[in-house]
Amino acid sequence: MLGVEWRVSLRVPGAGVKGVVLLALLATALGGCAAPARPGVRIALAGAQMPVELVESWLHDSTARGFAVTQVSPVYLSQHGFDNLAKGACDIACTDRLLTGRELAKFGDREVRGCRIAFYGYALYVNPQNPLDAIFAKHVRLVFQGKIKDWHELAGDQIPDWQGPIALYGPPKSTRAGSVLSPLAKIWFADATWTVVDSDAEIVAKVAEDPYALGFASIGYDQDVRYLGLRMERIGAPAFPALEAIESEQYGLAKVIYVYFLAPPSPAVQAVVDYLQSDAGRAAIESTDMWAVPAERAAVPPPQ
Numbered sequence: 001m002l003g004v005e006w007r008v009s010l011r012v013p014g015a016g017v018k019g020v021v022l023l024a025l026l027a028t029a030l031g032g033c034a035a036p037a038r039p040g041v042r043i044a045l046a047g048a049q050m051p052v053e054l055v056e057s058w059l060h061d062s063t064a065r066g067f068a069v070t071q072v073s074p075v076y077l078s079q080h081g082f083d084n085l086a087k088g089a090c091d092i093a094c095t096d097r098l099l100t101g102r103e104l105a106k107f108g109d110r111e112v113r114g115c116r117i118a119f120y121g122y123a124l125y126v127n128p129q130n131p132l133d134a135i136f137a138k139h140v141r142l143v144f145q146g147k148i149k150d151w152h153e154l155a156g157d158q159i160p161d162w163q164g165p166i167a168l169y170g171p172p173k174s175t176r177a178g179s180v181l182s183p184l185a186k187i188w189f190a191d192a193t194w195t196v197v198d199s200d201a202e203i204v205a206k207v208a209e210d211p212y213a214l215g216f217a218s219i220g221y222d223q224d225v226r227y228l229g230l231r232m233e234r235i236g237a238p239a240f241p242a243l244e245a246i247e248s249e250q251y252g253l254a255k256v257i258y259v260y261f262l263a264p265p266s267p268a269v270q271a272v273v274d275y276l277q278s279d280a281g282r283a284a285i286e287s288t289d290m291w292a293v294p295a296e297r298a299a300v301p302p303p304q
Contacts, residue, residue, distance in 0.1 A: 040065045041271045044090040046072035047081025051094035051257045054288060055117070055276075061284035062275055079103070085112070085260060091269050093260040098249070101303045111263040114300035116247065116293040117276050118285045121219045121254025122177055123241050124228040125204055129211040131159050134229030134238030137252050143214065144168065144185035146193045151212065168194035169206045170216040176289070180253075181216050218289065219254070247297065257290070258300060 043059070045052050052075050059067040072090040074080050081093030086106040099114060124140070126132065135143075135154050142148040143166060152163035171177040173192055177200075187193055197203045200217040207215040208224040215225070219241040229238030230252055245251040259276070261269045275281045282292040 040067075041268050042068045042070075043092065043268050043272055044070045044072050045081075045092050045094050046075065046084035046090035047094035048078045048096050049075050051078075051096050052081075054257060054290070055092070055094045055259065055272075057288065058276060058281060058284040059272065061287070062280065064275070064280065065271065067272070067275075082106070082260065085262070091261065091266065092272060095258045095260060096255045098258065098300065099260060099303050104303050107262075112260055112302075113263040113265070114258050114260045115273060115277075115298040116300060117257050117259055117298065118290040118292050119246055119254055119256045120176070120290050121241055121246060121251070122180060122216060123219045123222075123253060124230070125207045125213075125215040125217060125221070125225045126228045127207055127209075127211045127213055128224075128226055130226075130228075131155070131162050132228065134231050136234050137230045137232050140230070141185055144170075144181065144187070144193055144216075164212045167206075167210055167213040168215075169197050169203045169213060170194040171200070171203070172196050172198065177216065177218060220291075243297070247293075256293075 045055060052071055056069045056071070059069055072084050078093070078095035078097050081090070081095050082099060082103045083106070084090040085093040086103075099112065104112060124135075130151075132151065132155055139148060139154060143154075148154065149166055150163055151166055152160075154166075155162040170181055170192065173179070173182050173187070173196075178192075181187075181194075182192075185193060194216070195206075197206060200221055203215040203217040204221040204223075204225050207213040214228070219227075227240050229240050231238050232250070232252060239245045239251040241251055241254060246254040246256065249256070259273065261273075265273065276285070277295040277298065285292040
């Protein structure tokens, strides 16, 4: 939120210059304290485009103290955030992945600290009558490309009696969820290969009505339906959209938003972190359809 300078000019017929000055002073005395304050914290952000823009939008919502945010180019990849932080060109790197050991080496003896701030994620939803507990992650692409069309191709010999055409439901391609699903299915310019439904709630409602349905929607809508797990390896335990799996990046349909900074943090950086972990900050995060990470779970371990 940028500071705004207010200029008041009051003119009363016959008052003359002295009257204008007195009225202006009176207006300042009575209403001057209501004028917006200039930003109290200046902060420079760098990193991946979506994390940078999200963090900036959350800081813009702060009413307790103003934040003047600048973006350090290029705002494109998480790597750019780490590079600019190492060079001292930004205060905070906003990323959608963890710092690697190779990137940490660029900081030399300086300590780098990271925090999980928020996450967004999606899930595959199935009807409770569907007996399949999970599918191989690489099969998700084949399903949404229309190359796997029947549940028997996913269930295989494990559940020989489970078969029937897969009814796919998903979001419009123009939405955030659609921008995740489209590259997953490698559908860039072609029409969606699924039945497009306008909202997450409607997608889940379609799944709740149809035992053969498979829906792609934001996590958190598992009432009357259930999550279909993902096996990142063909043989292995399935991952579900639980907080622990998302934090450890073991669930492939979720992204965590991180902020990285040099330790000890400067007063400006500490003000940003404190705000993002406050009740007001969490409300700002949730207003963008994201999930806020509790402060007690925010710390990121250093790379191995």
